[in-house]
Amino acid sequence: MADALPLDEIIAWILAGLGLYFMGMGGVRTNVQRIPGRQFRDFIGRATKTPVLGALLGFILGVITQTSIGVSVILAGLISRGIATIPMALPMVAWANFGLVVLVYLVHQPIHLFGLFLIGLSGIYLQFFLRGRFRGLCEPLYSLGLVLLGIRLMKVYCGQLTDSPQAMEFFNSVPHSDLLAFLFGVAARTVIQSTSTVVVLGLILSGSGIFSHDQALMVLFGTGPGTALAALFLTSHFKGVMRQITVFEAVINGGAGLVMLALFYLEEIGHVPLLKYWLPRLPGDIESGSHVASFFLAQQTLCLVFTYSTLRWMPAWLEKISPMTQEQDLSRPRFISDAATQDFETGLTLAERELVGLVQRMPGYLQTIRSDNAEKALAAPEVLHNSSLAILTELEAFLSALTDQGLQRRSASVALLQTQRRLSLISELDDCIWQIVQGFQGRPPAGALQSVESNIIEALDTLLYTAIDALNSGSTEDIELLGMITAAPGEVVDRLRRGYLQEEHQLDHNERILILSVxxxxxxxxxxxxxLSRSLQAKVIATADT
Amino acid sequence: MEIICVQENGITLIALSGRLDNVTSPSALTELIAHVDHPQPRLMMDASPLEYLSSAGLRTLLGVTKKVRAGGGKIAIFGMSDSIREIIEISGFHSIIPCFPSAASAREALGV
Structure with missing residues (x-):
């Protein structure tokens, strides 16, 4: 019989396995997060509308990423855009949770050979075909190989711990308490942030004889409340939709774990055959670990039961405890939608209305820095800017989707180009106004600076309302008016620039920089x-021609 | 905000005093429009007593200008303070509403 390895070497191997596992998991998640382009996200958005497809996709994403956070982030974005709703998203998040069971079942399967092949083949491919077409596939496969190798190392060397007299002396000195194992599960899940990792560790320690089956079960049950704690405390900075989803995860996971714990103690105290009774009676070899894994399956199934049984009131409750933030609300397009890309004319009309809506918000920026604060500001400038950026991004993608419709008529192509041009101009407008507001924000108005600020705000407000009139009415008169008042800004601005920089204004260097920038x-x-006025004139002419 | 209107040789001379802002603009617009609600109006606005002009005030002036133009008339504004002239120039409104330094030059522009 070979001598037992020294304890420090065993610990080094276990730590190496854990490190490989963590890095592999991180790599899988990063690579999967890179995939979601708009099409992928839109596919998820469509999937949420079909319960079975949504559940299947949530499960698959959970299996691949071994976390529900990726799905949650994608769904929060889709909800903010108005593509999905909380009632549609919650089951998908629950199914992503359920997908975690797959890795747990694989722990005691001989899959390390598969992992080694994955590392070898994908590593060689990545080395020699850096820009090959399968690079995007090989990177997550390489990471998956690391996960499997990590599990293998942990499993083999945890088993060796039982051959180490020092290790066994240590384990024997630790009280063998089921409740302690449960608390270990709670703490480990909260810190490590991965349910499957903690369950895998519990299974490996159980398979090595360090944990009893009961203790492995308790570690497993502890992951539920651990998930809840992590969701509630570590993501407490989340707001609105994202917070709603994390609270939901906390409720279903915490609830499922506590129910399993209650059943465990009910069986202990009341001698009712509930959980442990079935452990040796399940088909297969108890030492294989699949029996304990089946209890994880039961716990995750309980999460699904909680999800579907609370779906009627849960969304309203979540909205009550964490209402959608103003930014999330303002980031939602009011007119465009995926369905609108099917009809070119309708799509273009809706995109134009969305653009008008963006310009209509712009005077709101100025309200935030008006010294008289005459009108109540719609929102903080940061909120306005971020939400406008979100809608502009949506509009860009929406117009690209319209391009994909196949523009048969020249007039349609020209109309689309004109709308894209207006989008670009409005994006420029938003950016410039944001810069001006940022410049003036938080500065006590005084002297020449106050004069510039007040005049720029009033002039800008007027220009914006004139533009809104032109965009809304589309009348030649309003468009010409916009064209006239914006015809020759250079001369006036130059004069102002020279005037404000004269010595009598007594501005300091930073104030001069600010005035020049503004x-x-x-x-x-x-x-x-x-x-914009020229573009609107061109639109009027094109409409008259058709 | 006070609006004083005088008819003088076929010209409507309106003196604007006080603050033309988002509080006073709606009523001012109604009153000003009433004074030019006839064919070919000729309107001279004395802005020398005007203390403050906000964006809402500028839009009021724009509304009046549109009305005068629609009636085939003419409009001129004079006597603005430096600050009010600056707002009108920055906003580009001087290209729509002819601005003059004095009543005489405004009267001349209206062809009186």
């Missing part, structure tokens, strides 16, 4: 509005 942004705004 006037430059203002010039860009006037230019963009001039281009």
């Amino acid at each position: 006037l430059s942004q203002y010039e860009r705004i006037v230019w963009a509005l001039q281009q």
Whole structure:
């Protein structure tokens, strides 16, 4: 019989296995997160509308990523865009949770050979075919191989711990308490942030004889409340939809774990055959670990039961405890939707209405920095800017989808190009106004700076309302008016620039920089509005021609 | 906000005093429009007593200008303070509403 390995070497191997496992999991998640382009996200969005497809996709994503956080983030984004709703998203998150059971079942299967092949083949491919077409596939496969190898190392060397007299002396000195094992499960899940990792560790320690089957079960049950604690405390900074999803995960996982714990003690105290009774009676070899894994399956199934049984009131309750944030609400497009890309004319009309809506928000930026604060601001400038950026991104993608419709008529192609041009101008407008607001924000108005600020705000507000009139009415008169007032900004702005920089204004260096910057942004705004009026004129002419 | 209107040789001379802002603009617009609600109006606005002009005030002036133009008339504004002239110039409204330094030059522009 070979001598037992020294304890430090065994610990080193176990730590190496754990490290490989963590790095592999991280790699799988990172690579999967890279996949979600718009099409992938839209596919998920469509899937949420079909319960069976949504459940299947949630399960598959859970199996691949071994976490529900990726699905939660994608779904929160889709809900913010109005593509999915909380009632549609919750079952998908629950099924992503359920997908975690697959890895747990694989722990005691001879899959390490498969893992070694994955590491070898994908590693060689990545070395020699850096820009090959399968690179995107090989990177997550390589990471998956690391996960499997990590599990193998942990399993083999945890088994060796039982041959080490020092290790066994240590384990024997630790009280063998089921409740302690449960608390270990709670703490480990909260810290490690991966349910399957903790369950895998519990199974490996159980398979090595360090944990009893009962203790392995308790570690497993502890992951439920551990998930809840992690969701509630470590993501307490989340707001709105994302918070709703994490609270939901906390409720179903915490609830399922506590029910399993209650059943365990009910059996202990009341001698009712509930859980442990069935452990040796399940088919297969008890030492294989699949029996304990079956209890994880039961716990995750309980999560699904909780999900579907609370679906009627859960969304309303979640909305009550963490209402959608103003930014999430403002980031939701009001007019465009995936369905609207099917009809070119309708799609284009809705995109134009969305654009008008964005310009209509812009005076709101100025309200936030008005010294008289005459009108109540719609939202903080950061909120307005971030939500406008979100809608602009949506609009860009929406117009690209319209391009994919196949533009048969020249007039349709021109109309689309014009809308894309207006989108670009409005994006420029938003950016410039944001820069001006940022410049003035938090500065006590005084002297020449106050004069510039007040005049720029009032002038800008007027220009924006004139643009809104032109966009809303589409009348030649309003469009011409916009064109006239934005025709020659250079001369006026130059004069102002020279005037404000004269010595009598007694500005310090930073104030001069601010004035120059604000006037430059203002010039860009006037230019963009001039281009917008030209674009609207072209639209009027094109409409008249058709 | 006070609006004083005088008819003078076929010209409507309106003196604007006080603050033309988002509080006073709605009523001011109604009153000003009433004074030019006839064919070919000729309107001179004396802005020398005007203390403050906000964006809402600028839109009021724009509304009046549109009305005058629609009636085939003419409009001129004079006597603005430096600050009010600056707002009108930055916003580009001087290209729509002819601005003059004095009543005489405004009267001349209206062809009186």
